[in-house]
Amino acid sequence: MMALNSGQCAVNTATLGFQCPIEQSIDAIAAAGFGGIAPWRREVEGQDVPVIAKRIRDAGLKVTGYCRSTYLPSPTRGGLLANIESNRRALEDAAILGAQSLVMVVGGLPAGSKDIAGARSQAADGVAQLLEHGKRLGVKIALEPLHPVYTAERSCVTLLSEALDMCHHIEGSVPEPWLGVCVDVYHVWWDPNLARDIARAGREKRITGFHVCDWLVPTQDVLNDRGMMGDGVIDIPSIRAQVEKAGYKGLTEVEIFSAQNWWMKPVDEILRTCVERLASSV
Numbered sequence: 047m048m049a050l051n052s053g054q055c056a057v058n059t060a061t062l063g064f065q066c067p068i069e070q071s072i073d074a075i076a077a078a079g080f081g082g083i084a085p086w087r088r089e090v091e092g093q094d095v096p097v098i099a100k101r102i103r104d105a106g107l108k109v110t111g112y113c114r115s116t117y118l119p120s121p122t123r124g125g126l127l128a129n130i131e132s133n134r135r136a137l138e139d140a141a142i143l144g145a146q147s148l149v150m151v152v153g154g155l156p157a158g159s160k161d162i163a164g165a166r167s168q169a170a171d172g173v174a175q176l177l178e179h180g181k182r183l184g185v186k187i188a189l190e191p192l193h194p195v196y197t198a199e200r201s202c203v204t205l206l207s208e209a210l211d212m213c214h215h216i217e218g219s220v221p222e223p224w225l226g227v228c229v230d231v232y233h234v235w236w237d238p239n240l241a242r243d244i245a246r247a248g249r250e251k252r253i254t255g256f257h258v259c260d261w262l263v264p265t266q267d268v269l270n271d272r273g274m275m276g277d278g279v280i281d282i283p284s285i286r287a288q289v290e291k292a293g294y295k296g297l298t299e300v301e302i303f304s305a306q307n308w309w310m311k312p313v314d315e316i317l318r319t320c321v322e323r324l325a326s327s328v
């Protein structure tokens with residue numbers, strides 16, 4: 047397989063540990079030769095969004111995904127509606143940023159609930175309502191299934207097959223889907239049906255994002271101890287080959303949450319290492 051160059055890749059700004067304002071992240075990511083950026087709402091909301099959008103464009107960067115949705119499931123109907131509304135506003139900012147998609151992490155169990163089926167059904171309801179808004183704005187919704195360890199608190203959608211089923215349930219089979227999935231190696235690498243489901247995602251034209259990092263052994267923290275590509279146990283080149291064979295032509299996005307290691311290093315060093323590892327280990 048061809049080594050990836052940074053122009054074929056994007057950096058999710060969480061990788062830089064939110065050490066600097068978005069403007070500096072944009073400049074540093076562009077200077078390192080990357081082709082895209084995935085900003086977070088915490089860096090964008092309350093700011094002058096068109097100005098940030100212009101800075102990204104002027105730097106020559108694409109926006110792969112805007113991170114991320116407000117969790118949908120709520121103990122009350124009013125709460126669900128408020129969460130949907132919050133995501134409508136995020137879709138509007140995503141449109142201004144020129145983002146290809148809003149990354150949709152659907153949320154886990156509502157506080158006090160043991161009703162996982164109910165949470166999934168609320169998530170599907172919410173995504174269905176947001177889809178039309180996204181279409182009008184020209185922003186895709188990219189469902190990201192998370193590793194099952196996050197089911198309670200972050201995502202009641204854990205398998206790639208579940209995310210694809212949800213897309214199909216909501217949108218049906220359409221030639222140009224607006225509802226897609228993000229394949230994040232950290233979340234799906236262990237799935238015995240991964241090859242089957244990546245191929246299916248390709249046939250259904252749903253692959254909207256491809257995120258890379260690594261799974262460290264032992265892991266200190268399932269949230270904030272992700273590894274740099276090549277430092278863990280995920281066969282990233284094999285998953286990349288499957289995603290490309292399935293027809294994905296978008297950017298490969300680096301997304302590393304690493305509170306005790308990478309986030310403590312200077313931004314330029316993090317980016318330099320990403321460039322090297324994208325070429326050698328992805």
Ligand code: ZN
Pocket residue numbers: 190228230257301
């Ligand atoms: Zn991801």
